[in-house]
Structure formats: structure tokens, C-alpha cells
Amino acid sequence: DAGITQSPRHKVTETGTPVTLRCHQTENHRYMYWYRQDPGHGLRLIHYSYGVKDTDKGEVSDGYSVSRSKTEDFLLTLESATSSQTSVYFCAISRGLSYEQYFGPGTRLTVT
Template sequence: DAGITQSPRHKVTETGTPVTLRCHQTENHRYMYWYRQDPGHGLRLIHYSYGVKDTDKGEVSDGYSVSRSKTEDFLLTLESATSSQTSVYFCAISELSADTQYFGPGTRLTVL
């Protein structure tokens, strides 16, 4: 299995609080992605990175920001969590653009 970890694995927080999710890889892959998965919606891309300090928005980026200061770490921040951001969040990595992706175990976030 690709070396991808996500932390925390579970989090419960309250509306209005900031939340940061971390994705860490040991594969030295260039591309990293944050997705959310909700029933009936499949996977939706939030943000992605194509290199250190190079990031771009996905289809559901409102309310989220990301940072990538080194190859191995990709952080997803919810500046002020809302109940609509309750979801399962997956990080993925890829060696090549739009090619095979390897997924982390996911973070289940509940915003009360």
C-alpha cells in the first residue's frame, strides 16, 4: 500500500470552529488531492496540489483552504466549520497528472 496517512481519523467539532486535516505521504509523489465523499454525491474534489506551494481549487472549494509547504504534507483547513461540511474527507496522491491515485484511509468529520 502507498504510504499515505491522514490525521485525525475522526473529529467532532462545533459550528464556527477552525479545523485542520493533515495528509502525509512517504512516496514523494508530486500531486496531492483532497476530496469529500457524501452519500449520493460520490467523490468531489475540494483542492489539489501539483507541487510545493502550487495549489488550485476543485469543484467544491468554498469554505476550504489548503497549504503545501513541503512535498510530503498537504493540509486542508476549514476556517469556520459549518454543518454542511460534515463528511468523510479523503486525501489522494499521484505520481503523474490525472493518472493512478492512491488514497488515504479517510477522516470522518462531524460538525455539530
């Protein structure tokens, strides 16, 4: 497996609370991505990063923010979690645009 870890792996939280998910890589890849996976929707891109402090929105970015202060870490924050954000979240890395992506093991988030 590529050197990608996600933490926490599972989390249950209440509506309205802030949540931060962490993605950590040891591959020194420039590009990092956050996806969510839901039944009937496949994987959808939330945000991505093309370098330290360089981020951009994906297809479903509303309600999410990201930060990348170091090459190895990409944080996804739900400022005020809602039940619609219950999902499995995957981080991915890539050494360049139009290259394959390597995925982390995922974080299962439940918002009650």
C-alpha cells in the same frame, strides 16, 4: 497500501470552529488531492496541489483552504466549520497527471 496517512481519523467539532486535516505521504509524489465523500454525491474534489506551494481549486472549494509547504504534507483547513461540511475526507496522491491515484484511509468529520 501506498504510504499515505491522514490525521486525525475522526473528529467532532462545533460550528464556527477552525479545523485542519493533515495528509502525509512517504512516496515523494508531486500531486496531492483532497476529496470529500457524501451519500448521493460520490467523491468530489475540493483542492489539489501540483507541487510545493502550488495549489488550485476543485469542484467544491468554497469554505476550504489548503497549504503545502513540503512535498510530503498537504493540509486542508476549514476556517469556520459548518454542518454542511460534515463528511468523510480523503486525501490522494499521484505520481503524475493522468496517472492512477492512491487514497488515504479517510477522516470522518462531524460538525455539530
